[in-house]
Amino acid sequence: MGDFGFEQGGVAAAGGDAMSPTAYQTDHLFLLMGGNPLPNAVAALTLLKPGGTPHIVHTRQTQTQAQNLMALLQEGFGYQSSPLIDLDSAQAEALIIRDRVRRRASVLMGRVGLNYTGGTKPMSVNAYRAVAEVCPDAIFSYLDSSTSAMIVESDGTPSPRLPLAINLSLEQLFQLHGLRWRANQPPLTEPILPEAAAHLAQVYQSWGLVRNWRQWCQNSLLPLTKDRDYWLPEWQLAEAQPVSLTGLATPLKDVLQTHLGASQGELSLAKACQRGFGSLTQVCSWLDGLWLEHYTLTQVQGMAPGFAIQEAGLGFHIVEPANPTPRYDKFEFDVAFMQSYHLFALSCTTATGRGRCKQKLLEAVVRARQLGGSEARVALVCGYHRAEELQAELEVMGRDRRVAVFGRYDWPRLGRKIAEWVERNG
Numbered sequence: 557m558g559d560f561g562f563e564q565g566g567v568a569a570a571g572g573d574a575m576s577p578t579a580y581q582t583d584h585l586f587l588l589m590g591g592n593p594l595p596n597a598v599a600a601l602t603l604l605k606p607g608g609t610p611h612i613v614h615t616r617q618t619q620t621q622a623q624n625l626m627a628l629l630q631e632g633f634g635y636q637s638s639p640l641i642d643l644d645s646a647q648a649e650a651l652i653i654r655d656r657v658r659r660r661a662s663v664l665m666g667r668v669g670l671n672y673t674g675g676t677k678p679m680s681v682n683a684y685r686a687v688a689e690v691c692p693d694a695i696f697s698y699l700d701s702s703t704s705a706m707i708v709e710s711d712g713t714p715s716p717r718l719p720l721a722i723n724l725s726l727e728q729l730f731q732l733h734g735l736r737w738r739a740n741q742p743p744l745t746e747p748i749l750p751e752a753a754a755h756l757a758q759v760y761q762s763w764g765l766v767r768n769w770r771q772w773c774q775n776s777l778l779p780l781t782k783d784r785d786y787w788l789p790e791w792q793l794a795e796a797q798p799v800s801l802t803g804l805a806t807p808l809k810d811v812l813q814t815h816l817g818a819s820q821g822e823l824s825l826a827k828a829c830q831r832g833f834g835s836l837t838q839v840c841s842w843l844d845g846l847w848l849e850h851y852t853l854t855q856v857q858g859m860a861p862g863f864a865i866q867e868a869g870l871g872f873h874i875v876e877p878a879n880p881t882p883r884y885d886k887f888e889f890d891v892a893f894m895q896s897y898h899l900f901a902l903s904c905t906t907a908t909g910r911g912r913c914k915q916k917l918l919e920a921v922v923r924a925r926q927l928g929g930s931e932a933r934v935a936l937v938c939g940y941h942r943a944e945e946l947q948a949e950l951e952v953m954g955r956d957r958r959v960a961v962f963g964r965y966d967w968p969r970l971g972r973k974i975a976e977w978v979e980r981n982g
Contacts, residue, residue, distance in 0.1 A: 577718045580695050580708050581605045583666030586657065588675025588683055589614040592929040593621040593732050595699050598897050599671035600629055601722050602706050603697060609636040611660055613675065613683060615647040624734050632728055643679070653682035662690045669695035701931050704896075722897045723866055729899060733927055735874050743869035744853075748832045748842060752815030753851035757967040759807050766908065766939065766964075768805045773844055776800050781825075781840045793836035798822035845906040852891045852904050852937050855971035860893070863978050868893035889923065891937075895978065899928030900935070902974075908939040908964070914946060921959065933981045935960040937970065 585604045587596040589612055600610050610629055614622035622640050629635040641660055646652040661668060668691040672680040687694050696709040706718040726743070730736055737743060747753065759765050780796045781788055788796070800822055801809055812818035816839075817827040825836050833839045842850070853870045860868060872889035891902040903920035907913055917936040924932040940946060943963030950959050960977045962970060 575716060575718065577602045577706065577721070580669070580697070580716070580718065581667075582608065582669035582695055584609050584611060584661075584664045584668045586611045586613060586661070586668070586670040586683060586687060587625070588672055588679045589618040589622045589625070590674030590676075591618065591621070592674075592926075593625040594729070594897065594927075594929045594931075595673045595701070596625055596671070597628065597724070597732055598720065598722055599673060599697065599699055599706070600625075600635065601633065601724075602718065602720055603669055603671060603695070604629075604635060605667075607634060607636060609638050611638055611641060613641040613643065613653075613657060613679065615643045615676075615679075616645050617647075620734060624732055628728060628732050632731070647676045648678045650678060650682045653679055654686040657683045657686040658690055661687050661694075664691070667693075667695070669697065671697045671699070673697075673699040701929075704898075704931070720896060724894060724897045726867060726869065726872075726892060726894055726899075729894065729897075729927055730874065735927075738873045738875055741871065741873045743872050745867070745869050747850035747853045747857075747870070748838070749815055749847070750850060750854040752811055753847040753854065755811045755815065756847055757851050757964075757970070759811065760906075760939065760964050760967060762807075763941075765805055765807060768803075769808055770906075772801075772804045772808070776802070776804075777840065777843055787837045787840055790836055793825060793840070796825060798824045848906050848937060849890050849904045851967070852902055852970065855974055856891060856893055856902075858971045859975040859978070863895060863975065865893050865895050865978075889920075898981075899924060899932045900978065901928070901932060902935045902937055904937045906939045908941070910940055910942075910946065913938040913940040913961075914950075917946075917950065917959070917961065931958075933958045933960075933977070935962060935974070935977060937962045937967075939964045941965060 581603055583605055585600060585608065587599060587610055589596060604610060610626065612622045612626055619642070626637060626640065630637045641656050643653060643656065668687065670683060670687045672684060684696065698707045700707050703717070704720055706720060708716045708718060710716060776799050780799060781793060787793070801812065801818060802821070809818070812823050816823060816831055825839050828839045829836055833842065849870045853868060856868045868891070870891045872892060874888065889901055890904040893900050901920055901924040903916050905913060905916050907916070913936060916938065917934070920936065921934045924934045938961065940963050943961040943966060947959065947961035958981050962973050966973050
């Protein structure tokens with residue numbers, strides 16, 4: 557698994573044959589900035605020569621995205637920096653677009669390209685005309701998101717469709733959007749007590765045991781460890797009484813005794829913390845449902861080697877660099893991993909109600925699309941027992957088969973289910 561650092565080298569060297577990206581790489585590449593900078597990042601990492609120069613055309617609305625992209629390309633991949641081409645509010649003004657792009661293109665030395673995946677239609681048309689006018693041998697290209705291929709224009713012959721060999725890390729994806737996770741709460745790459753989580757996943761196949769576990773959490777665990785919606789401070793948790801196991805069914809007691817050091821009648825948070833947790837708060841969160849995220853990460857890591865998954869983690873507490881210490885996160889991801897430049901985001905909840913599960917998935921779809929664009933893949937791992945019905949409803953609503961729902965009856969074979977989902981959408 558990766559350590560969430562930068563992955564160097566955007567394009568794998570593949571020789572100079574006609575289907576190799578290197579045959580179409582340029583010294584300079586014009587990029588038209590849209591609302592999501594990811595397609596432009598893919599274009600630059602595919603079609604710019606090492607050490608080449610991106611020329612990013614943006615409007616007033618997309619200036620921040622352009623700045624983030626330029627910073628990533630320069631700092632993360634070693635490309636040259638160049639002044640941004642600012643259209644201000646003239647995203648539909650043909651004369652201004654052509655003039656500003658033409659002026660930049662006319663002084664460039666070396667091979668020039670234009671990728672017109674992003675930007676407005678007037679930006680695409682007029683930037684194309686400007687580059688073609690002063691650079692008749694320019695390479696024009698477009699990212700086809702439906703097939704994850706880079707299409708290069710070719711006169712008189714079928715356009716080459718270049719395979720993509722891009723490796724973006726999760727950290728780079730967040731940086732591209734001007735986001736990062738809390739410095740004091742980095743994502744975890746190693747699940748805590750995976751055997752205990754797997755034991756609970758098996759126990760959750762019984763509806764009676766599901767109810768019994770939730771009753772124990774509500775009536776025994778939470779009253780000792782929470783103040784309304786917030787966990788008590790660590791010092792108060794350290795002084796809390798052991799949690800009684802009275803009323804807890806034998807299979808559930810077995811989980812706590814085997815994996816968390818519980819005695820026959822009570823669970824000591826301090827003793828449980830010694831089993832691999834970083835804090836007492838983490839122990840409480842794990843017991844209250846976070847164990848499902850750790851189980852899911854274990855299943856992802858188990859199938860990762862067969863699907864070229866670079867890294868996977870859980871617990872993404874996202875903040876904006878401009879406000880790094882807010883009381884609340886901007887948003888959270890439960891479990892996420894990258895395959896090439898595709899984001900796979902999994903939202904996890906032990907909730908069994910259809911409404912809560914549906915809400916959780918819709919929230920995850922919005923967040924994932926903000927980062928990974930329309931190509932982001934989103935799944936829900938939940939306690940709802942009719943997962944296929946919920947998935948079918950969402951597919952009809954969104955006409956999107958990249959969304960998946962894994963209910964609690966899927967948990968015993970969750971790794972295989974996730975692998976099938978990745979295979980369909982990788």
